[in-house]
Amino acid sequence: MKTDHPIYLFLSAGAEAFRVLTGGRELVGPYRFCSLTIKGLERRLDGIFEPDGHDGPVYVVEFQGQHADSAWYNLLTKIGLYGEAHPHRDVIGVGIFLREQDRPRFPRWANQAQAPLLQVALRQVLPNWLAREPDNPYVAVFAPLLIADDDDLRARAQGLWRTVQEASLAPEVREILGQVLEFWFFERFRGLTAKEIWAMLNLVTPIQETKAYQSIYAEGEVKGKADGKVEGKAEGKVEGKAESLKRLLARRFGPLSAGAEQRIDTAPVAQLDAWLDGIFDAVNVEDLIGPASG
Incomplete structure (x- = not known):
């Protein structure tokens, strides 16, 4: 399953999307989300939150939908490249994995609690969000990843859609969340038109x-x-x-x-x-x- 596109589309919805995907980490002050290519090296940073008008930390986000041994090194490379281009900024790496077992083993220090990296396993974080905040549209869009029973998901589909469409959101944000929810339903029910x-x-x-x-x-x-x-x-x-x-x-x-x-x-x-x-x-x-x- 190619999941990078909906995840980065989701993150473009702003600070609340970042909070949900990182398990509660909040952005302090205004931030802008973008994709950035380091010139000269052509290394693409698909998801990055840069402080908008303040000196808060920069968050470089790397989403991994399937296991890759090099995932931590890939993120560390991007952190280093961005930091080299912006040496006076505080840069924090955020590794988001679909499952706990998708986290690579090396470097070992990256998986320690005191490591200077944020790491999130969506299968662990999102069920708690869905139980705590079932009416949060930023959480509702991930229900197709979390509800195991197809019949149960079908029965809740209309309610999930209403959660997004009836929420007090800017039109462009509602459009993004609607696209993400649709994407997960298409991935879940591949045999349907x-x-x-x-x-x-x-x-x-x-x-x-x-x-x-x-x-x-x-x-x-x-x-x-x-x-x-x-x-x-x-x-x-x-x-x-x-x-x-x-x-x-x-x-x-x-x-x-x-x-x-x-x-x-x-x-x-x-x-x-x-x-x-x-x-x-x-x-x-x-x-x-x-x-x-x-």
Whole structure:
């Protein structure tokens, strides 16, 4: 599962997202979240919180969705590169892992309590957040990672969506959290189409009237009527990205299986964007998009 994209998208929602993912660590003062490339070395810092107008610490965030022996060294390298470019700033590394067993063993001092690194295992931290703050939209978006029973998750899907959509949030933040929640549902229920998942999330508003329908999944052909134009435009956006992804994958790994093509053709825009971003890091088609669903 390619999880970097939704995690960094989530962190871009600001200070509350940082607090939830780090198990309660709060940013003191205003911060801005960005992605940064160290010039000359072309080393990319995917997630970084920089103080905005004050001298608080800089947080360099590294998310690891699967085990990698070099994860700590990768984070330490990024801390060092940023610190070398900004020697008068206090830099703190934050290692976020999906599971406790994903933390690398070396260097051993990195796993000690007194190490100058923050480390979080989401499978340990997030269930407590969900129990304590079930109405917090920043927590609700991770429910598909935490609720083990599929039927239970289906039953709670609409409530989770309402938690995000009815929260007192800036529109751009609500949009981010909605995308993250949708991403996890698509990863959890890979055999369903975008239309089926949206119906699971939102059972009140007719699907044709929703923004998500227009941006994630559209059906029908372009027509002269206004509704037909909207649907055709949305469908064209999805199909264009799907075709680009299939073309790039075929050039890199050879002809795609029918199952892989079907998975790409039914994916939402946010998922296609994540796969396009990760295509050069993948070792094969399955590593990027997962196994074809039956």
